[in-house]
Amino acid sequence: MPLLFALTIFTSASLLFVIQPMFARMALPLLGGAPSVWNTALVFYQTMLLLGYGYSHLLTKYFKPRQQVLIHCGLLLTPLLVLPIAIPAGWQAPTTDFPIAWLLSLFAVALGLPFFVVSASSPLLQAWFGTSEQNRNPYVLYAMSNVGSMLALLAYPLIIEPNTSLAIQSSSWRWGYLLLVLLFIGCGIRVWQRAPQAVISQNMQPTQSINWQRRIKWIAWSAVPSSLLVSVTTFITTDIVAMPLLWVIPLALYLLTFIFVFANKVIIPKQALIWLMPILVMLIILTMISEANSPILLLLILHLLSLFVVTMVLHQQLADDRPEPQKLTEFYLLMSLGGVIGGIFNGLIAPLIFDAVWEYPLMLCLALMLAPWRKPKPTNRQEWLKLLRIPGLMILITIGLVLGIKAFDYHGQSVGYAILFSVAMLVAYTQSRNPLAFGLSLGGFFSVVSIIGFSQSTVIYQERSFFGVNRVVNSANRLHLLMHGTTLHGMQFLDPALSKRPLTYYSLNGPLNEIFQIVNQQPSTKTIGVVGLGSGATACYAQPQDTWRYFEIDPVVIDIAQNQQFFSFLSQCTPQAPVIVGDARISLAYETQPFDLLMMDAYSSDAIPTHLITFEAIELYLSKIKADGIIAFHISNRYLNLEPVLYDLAAELGLLALVHEYNTDQSVLEEGNISTKWVIFTKNQALYQQFIDQYQWQALQNRPNDRLWTDDYSSIITTLYAWQ
Numbered sequence: 001m002p003l004l005f006a007l008t009i010f011t012s013a014s015l016l017f018v019i020q021p022m023f024a025r026m027a028l029p030l031l032g033g034a035p036s037v038w039n040t041a042l043v044f045y046q047t048m049l050l051l052g053y054g055y056s057h058l059l060t061k062y063f064k065p066r067q068q069v070l071i072h073c074g075l076l077l078t079p080l081l082v083l084p085i086a087i088p089a090g091w092q093a094p095t096t097d098f099p100i101a102w103l104l105s106l107f108a109v110a111l112g113l114p115f116f117v118v119s120a121s122s123p124l125l126q127a128w129f130g131t132s133e134q135n136r137n138p139y140v141l142y143a144m145s146n147v148g149s150m151l152a153l154l155a156y157p158l159i160i161e162p163n164t165s166l167a168i169q170s171s172s173w174r175w176g177y178l179l180l181v182l183l184f185i186g187c188g189i190r191v192w193q194r195a196p197q198a199v200i201s202q203n204m205q206p207t208q209s210i211n212w213q214r215r216i217k218w219i220a221w222s223a224v225p226s227s228l229l230v231s232v233t234t235f236i237t238t239d240i241v242a243m244p245l246l247w248v249i250p251l252a253l254y255l256l257t258f259i260f261v262f263a264n265k266v267i268i269p270k271q272a273l274i275w276l277m278p279i280l281v282m283l284i285i286l287t288m289i290s291e292a293n294s295p296i297l298l299l300l301i302l303h304l305l306s307l308f309v310v311t312m313v314l315h316q317q318l319a320d321d322r323p324e325p326q327k328l329t330e331f332y333l334l335m336s337l338g339g340v341i342g343g344i345f346n347g348l349i350a351p352l353i354f355d356a357v358w359e360y361p362l363m364l365c366l367a368l369m370l371a372p373w374r375k376p377k378p379t380n381r382q383e384w385l386k387l388l389r390i391p392g393l394m395i396l397i398t399i400g401l402v403l404g405i406k407a408f409d410y411h412g413q414s415v416g417y418a419i420l421f422s423v424a425m426l427v428a429y430t431q432s433r434n435p436l437a438f439g440l441s442l443g444g445f446f447s448v449v450s451i452i453g454f455s456q457s458t459v460i461y462q463e464r465s466f467f468g469v470n471r472v473v474n475s476a477n478r479l480h481l482l483m484h485g486t487t488l489h490g491m492q493f494l495d496p497a498l499s500k501r502p503l504t505y506y507s508l509n510g511p512l513n514e515i516f517q518i519v520n521q522q523p524s525t526k527t528i529g530v531v532g533l534g535s536g537a538t539a540c541y542a543q544p545q546d547t548w549r550y551f552e553i554d555p556v557v558i559d560i561a562q563n564q565q566f567f568s569f570l571s572q573c574t575p576q577a578p579v580i581v582g583d584a585r586i587s588l589a590y591e592t593q594p595f596d597l598l599m600m601d602a603y604s605s606d607a608i609p610t611h612l613i614t615f616e617a618i619e620l621y622l623s624k625i626k627a628d629g630i631i632a633f634h635i636s637n638r639y640l641n642l643e644p645v646l647y648d649l650a651a652e653l654g655l656l657a658l659v660h661e662y663n664t665d666q667s668v669l670e671e672g673n674i675s676t677k678w679v680i681f682t683k684n685q686a687l688y689q690q691f692i693d694q695y696q697w698q699a700l701q702n703r704p705n706d707r708l709w710t711d712d713y714s715s716i717i718t719t720l721y722a723w724q
Contacts, residue, residue, distance in 0.1 A: 002136065004190070005129045006144045008183040012121035013148030015176050019085065019118075020045055021156050022169050023111050026087055027103065028611040028711075040100055043347055044107045045115070046340045052119030053336040057329035059120075060127045069188040072124060076181050079114035083177060084170040086110065114177065121184070123332040128191045130325030138325050139262050142332075146258040153252055162715040210327060215334055221318045222338025223345075224367050225311040229254045230346040231360035232307045236300060238357070238468055238485030253308045260312065261319040273313050274372055278432040280306040281364050282425050285446050288361060289421070310367045317372065355464045361446050368439035375433040390431055391440035398424060398448045461566060467554040472566045480566055482535045482557075488674075489557075490535020492567050500572055502537040504674050505601075505636055511660040511678040512599075514695040515632055516541040518687065519597050527593055529624070531584040531612070532601035532634075536561040536569035539577070547593070548577035551584040585617055594626045601634045608640060610714045617711075618649050618681070628684040636676045640719045646679050647700045648708045655681045656688040658697040 024041040059068050088110050122145045130138040160169060233250045260267040284306050292299065323331050350359040378384045401420050424445050431437040460480075461472040470489075473481040482490035491503040506512045519526065525545045530538055533552035542548055552558050558579050564571050580587045584602065598621055602612050611617065613633075621631050635642040643659060650657035661677040679700065682688055691697040707713060 002129070004183065004186055005125055005141060008180065008187050009122055009125045009141050009145045010148035011176065011180050011183060012118050012125070013145040014152040015118050015173065015180060016115070017149045017152035018156055018160065018169070018176075019111070019115060019173060021161075022166065022173065023085060023107070025161075025714075026085075026166055027106060028609075040103045041107065042343055044104055044111075046336075046343045048112065048115045049119045050333070050336045050340050052116050052121075053123055053329070053333040055116070056120045056123040056127065057333045059124065060329045065128070065131050065191050065194075068124075068128070069191050072120070073181075073185055073188050075117055076184055079117050079177065080181075082110075082113055083174040085114065085173060086170060118177070118180070121180070123329045125184075125187060126332075127325070127328050128187055130328060131191060131194070137264065138328060139319070139322055140264050143259045143262040146255045146262075150252050150255040150259070153248060153255065157248060157715075157717055162718050165710075165713040167712055210323060210330070214321070217321065218318060218331065218334040219338040219341065220370055221314045222335040223342040224363055224370060225254065225257075225314050226339040226342025227346050227359060228307060228310060228342075228363040228367065230343065231357060231363055232303055234346070235357045235360050236303050249304060250307055253304060254311055257308065257311045257315045261315045268312065270313075270316055273309050273316070274374065277309050277313050277371060278368065278429060278438060280309055281368060281442065282428065284364060285361060285442055286421060286425070289446065289449055306364075310364065313371055314367060317370070351464050355462050356469055358450075362443070365439045365443035365446070368442065369435050371435045373433070373435055387434055387437050388440070390427070390437050391444050394424065394427055394441050395444040395448055398445050461560070463556045463559075465554055465556040467556070470554070470556050470560060472560060480535075482560060482567070490537050490561075490567065492535060492537070492569060499568055500540045502540045502569075504537065505634060505676040506537045506541075507662075507673045507676075509664070509673050510662040510676045511695075511697075512538070512541070512632070512634075512676075514660065514691070514697075515597070515630070515678070515680065518690055518694070519630065522596065524596075526596040529588075529591070529595040529598045530601060531588075531599065533557055533561050533579060534601065535567045536574075538599065538601070539569045539573035542574050542577075548574045549591075550577060550579040551587050552579055552581065553583050555581055585612055585620065588620060588624055591624050595624055595629055596626055597630050597632060598625050599632045599634070608637070608642070608716075610709070610716065611711070613642065613645060613649070613709060614714060615649060615652060615708055615710045618653060622653070622655075628687065629682070630684075630687065631681040633679040633681075634676070635679055640716070642719055643679070643700060645709050645719060646681075647702070650681055650700060652708055655683060656685065657681055657700040658688065658691050659700050660691075660695065660697045 020041065027041070059071060063071065087106070091106060122142065126138040126141045129136065129141055164172070229250055233247045236250075237247060280302070283302060287299065287302065318335065322328075346359055350357075378387055398420070428438060428441040428445065431441055458474040459471050460474050463470055468484055471483045473483055475481055478494060480492050480494060481488060488504060493499050493501060493503070502508065502512075520543060525547070526543070527547045527549075528542070529549050529551065531551045533550050534557065536550075539548065558581065560566050561570055562579075570577070600612065600621070602609055618631075625631060633642070633646060635646070646657060649655075657679060659677065659679045661675070663675045664673050680691065680697075692699075
């Protein structure tokens, strides 16, 4: 019977972690803007999980075991009426610029009922197990639940998505849900058989009441790791390496901590983690203050190891303080509430109040304060005040030293800061046995150094949106650079005589110049469309008589490109050109004037929006260009090879396709020329031959992808260079 319960809870957890990315993928073509869709989806999932846990708690609290079986088995049958999962008929993309309510409504209508029912499975099954299987530990089933979650998490991008379409995934999920119903009925039969004696046994064992102080601890021990998970993921995928699918690793480590702490055996000694935790946190604080971004592999290991150790310590606190099985559902309800609080803080609040990922060090310091005390806690007001003297004194000393060090020259500052860091870390570590003092000491040190300004970088502007952090960097008073995390999105000379020269991926030595050399040979007035604004460097290929239109999803990028203090490409070269805000696939659908050239420049980041490069998307683009027009794709990427994807799309649509890659070893900061790769689609045989004859463009080679990308199927992993 324990195996039956374990298999049931494993199945329910697997279904939950498959349905989340599956349905969000379904919604992408309707709404676009992958970051906003995924952020909204996360809030929905966490909220529904909280509701499911709340339902389980109320069911076990107010109904007898046999009544619980009847109610929940009846509820389990209702999602069969709405399966398989799909976008409901009649749902069209909204016309508003901020359609969060529309998207939440779509998730609720299409996904709400099955997600709610499955999310209630884990706490309910554990409660039933505790009722029917006396003298057994029901919490071990939570470890099994997270095993199912982690395996499903890894299986979706690695196995399921590359090999199946969304239609097959949805159909398979329905069969998986039917299996879950049968397994649940089997567990219900077991509970029904054991119900009378289980009630008697429970009546003989009065439970201990839970005070609000204990409840708040459960919420805090859950909220901080939840927030830390999102913080670490955001930080490493923007400030270290924007590698696709990298978000899977932090989430897998997060789930692994639940498996370890709720297992029957001690996997990693608690004291070893408590000893290692302050050392790792101090190293993270130092790397963030010094803005270290290499060596990449070492930094990735450091951040991921810190996430694992800190989360293990806090989740071990949860596991050690878990109540008796009769209070199990309330325990999980409060854990879920903490997860929602952490998710909402990171997904909705932090981007509004911070201009960088400052929630990351904040959560690390809070985690230190929540760690176990290795010295006796203060017992009176005098002892608490004495404990807080060190953090206060450290903040005052740091302020004085930073202000003093800034008076020296650059080399003197470097030595001064090295001494300051060493002393500060030593003082902070002396308080590592007192979590509150330690957390406040490090938090105060980081805040002072960040606010007063240790950084030697030349960031002149920084703003954060739901799409990430954008920075404008001054390079030697000679160039301005636009950075999105670690990805370069534009560059301009400050010298007025050179300010109209397009640089980086759009330089005069690159393929884009060759595209315009041929397009501009046409005598007629041309209409140019650009998807992806960046710094606006493409504007300086404009001819006076041309009509240009830009499409950009991030309002912050638009503000930066239009601000002449940062970049003047738009104001100098296309001052009248409109910039349409929103996802390009939606915006292009409303365009009525056909384009001579449509540039798709949304693929130059290391994480691409897949919904812009599907069969349906290319069909839309073809309907928006002239019969002899050109679609140009910018596909420079450090990790993804999109040539096979584009080859399949061109072959399916009967298009002529060419590729040209420009490689250079010249310094980016010296000349503004960097390696870049472009692909063009056209139906015009003469233009096709002209690119080959004049500039030696090459036909896309017959290197087919695993299958054609459509709105129903796409897989990033098949485009990874390492995978190929």
